[in-house]
Amino acid sequence: MLWTTYYGRSLRSLKPHLGPLQSRSFGQTSQQWLPRISRFASGKATGAIPSFRAEVARTGGVPSFSERLGRPTIGKQVAFFFAGSLIAFGLAVEQTQFETEYWSKRLLMISSMWTLRAPTTDEIRRARYVDLGSKLQAGVDKIKEVTNTWPMALRHAVVAAYATTAQNYLDASEGRRLCWTICGVNTAIFLLWKIPRLNLFMNRAFTHHPLSGKSYTLLTSSFSHKGFFHLVANSLALASFGSAATQYFYLPQRDAPAPGPEATASWHFLAFFISAGLFSGLVSHVVATKVLYPRLLSQVATQARLRTSQAASAIAGDAVSAPAREILPSLGASGAIYAAVTVSALAFPDAQVQLIFMPFFPISITTGVGGLVLLDIVGIIRGWKFFDHYSHLGGAAFGAFYYAYGHQWWNGWRKLYTDSQTPRTA
Numbered sequence: 001m002l003w004t005t006y007y008g009r010s011l012r013s014l015k016p017h018l019g020p021l022q023s024r025s026f027g028q029t030s031q032q033w034l035p036r037i038s039r040f041a042s043g044k045a046t047g048a049i050p051s052f053r054a055e056v057a058r059t060g061g062v063p064s065f066s067e068r069l070g071r072p073t074i075g076k077q078v079a080f081f082f083a084g085s086l087i088a089f090g091l092a093v094e095q096t097q098f099e100t101e102y103w104s105k106r107l108l109m110i111s112s113m114w115t116l117r118a119p120t121t122d123e124i125r126r127a128r129y130v131d132l133g134s135k136l137q138a139g140v141d142k143i144k145e146v147t148n149t150w151p152m153a154l155r156h157a158v159v160a161a162y163a164t165t166a167q168n169y170l171d172a173s174e175g176r177r178l179c180w181t182i183c184g185v186n187t188a189i190f191l192l193w194k195i196p197r198l199n200l201f202m203n204r205a206f207t208h209h210p211l212s213g214k215s216y217t218l219l220t221s222s223f224s225h226k227g228f229f230h231l232v233a234n235s236l237a238l239a240s241f242g243s244a245a246t247q248y249f250y251l252p253q254r255d256a257p258a259p260g261p262e263a264t265a266s267w268h269f270l271a272f273f274i275s276a277g278l279f280s281g282l283v284s285h286v287v288a289t290k291v292l293y294p295r296l297l298s299q300v301a302t303q304a305r306l307r308t309s310q311a312a313s314a315i316a317g318d319a320v321s322a323p324a325r326e327i328l329p330s331l332g333a334s335g336a337i338y339a340a341v342t343v344s345a346l347a348f349p350d351a352q353v354q355l356i357f358m359p360f361f362p363i364s365i366t367t368g369v370g371g372l373v374l375l376d377i378v379g380i381i382r383g384w385k386f387f388d389h390y391s392h393l394g395g396a397a398f399g400a401f402y403y404a405y406g407h408q409w410w411n412g413w414r415k416l417y418t419d420s421q422t423p424r425t426a
Contacts (some may be wrong), residue, residue, distance in 0.1 A: 017157045035372060057324060065082070076285075077218060077285050080215035081218065081278045088271040088274040089275070089410075090413070092268055094417065099263040099419055100263040104118060104119055118326060120261055120283075121250075121263075122254060128264070136166040139166060140166060154294060155164060160366045168192065175246025176242070178270065179243060179246075182333075183235040183238060186231060186409070188224065189230065190225045190228075192206075192225050203329070205223055206224035206331060208221040208341055209329040210288035211327060219274070219278075221331040222281065222333050224279075227333055232336060241340045241344045243341040244344035244347070245343045245347075249272070250262075250265040253265065258413055260418070268410060273336045276395055277335055279339075280392070281394075282394070283394025284391040284394065284396075292327055296327065326385075335391040337395070338372075338392050339402065340399065341372075341400045342369060342398075342399025343403050345365045345366050347364050351365040352365065376392045380393075
């Protein structure tokens with residue numbers, strides 16, 4: 001009735017424009033307004049209504065749920081790994097050569113004996129050790145001068161604390177000192193996590209989520225730790241095995257310096273650490289995007305189809321309501337540390353280590369690394385989510401590969417740099 005009333009009002013409103021309305025029967029309606037459509041009209045006629053089958057065939061090209069959602073790519077992340085690794089090793093070689101040339105010239109100024117031959121790697125390192133000791137001693141003298149007016153007991157306590165710290169720093173290997181610096185960077189980022197106002201920024205910039213499409217977080221997440229225990233465990237492992245890996249990088253340069261002496265192996269280890277962190281993150285990213293993500297979409301689509309049928313839901317049972325496996329963001333230096341641990345185990349297979357968890361007694365480093373790798377394999381099979389097991393295995397694979405080919409790679413970079421710095425004669 002509402003439509004009839006509205007229709008009547010519409011006619012009255014149009015009456016001035018249409019003129020007098022004339023009534024006529026429906027049978028007298030001109031075919032110009034209502035053309036007769038034959039029941040057996042050809043389907044080729046203009047305006048023919050398509051059949052249901054034709055409509056289904058026409059719309060058969062509609063993409064599925066997974067096709068509309070799309071799949072994350074790995075191209076940018078792979079390119080970022082190669083570019084980041086090349087830049088890291090290029091800068092490391094440049095800084096190593098710079099320090100080697102600096103100390104070679106400095107030793108030449110001290111004694112004329114170096115005009116007869118170039119100083120060896122050990123001689124350069126001894127000179128650097130003496131110079132560092134002189135700087136630390138100057139720091140002790142400065143502390144004594146500043147605290148000269150302090151109470152005697154307080155002054156002795158401050159000077160003794162500084163002197164003990166300086167002596168421990170001097171006695172540590174250069175690899176351990178570098179690892180302490182990396183741990184300091186990790187601690188600073190950990191403290192940023194504790195600022196509530198920065199949580200959104202930290203989650204966006206210092207965790208790597210495989211579905212985000214970001215590449216730079218492969219690097220930043222390698223120095224990021226959100227939990228205190230995670231930070232402490234990685235710091236202890238890095239200080240121990242990072243120092244051993246740096247020592248391994250130093251030995252070939254001492255015994256057979258191919259492109260020449262090397263003042264320090266710290267830059268070499270830093271490039272190795274960064275590249276290992278990028279590679280382990282890339283392995284986790286590839287597995288998440290190319291293996292776990294398609295499985296997740298398939299599980300979600302299957303559950304959606306089962307819910308539409310009561311019979312299928314009854315047969316599937318709990319599979320319909322089972323939660324889909326999440327793809328979580330990752331962070332931490334564990335992958336890079338795994339690479340250092342693997343290099344140390346292959347380089348020093350007779351070394352003994354004592355873990356901070358069971359077993360608490362010393363074991364062979366090869367046994368320990370083998371147990372950790374086996375634990376990660378079991379974690380993948382069982383679907384454990386507490387650790388990024390793919391990243392751990394990626395770091396271990398990188399360490400094994402670098403143990404086999406790392407020295408050739410590093411010496412090739414150094415030779416390429418020295419050749420580029422050598423002036424060419426016409």
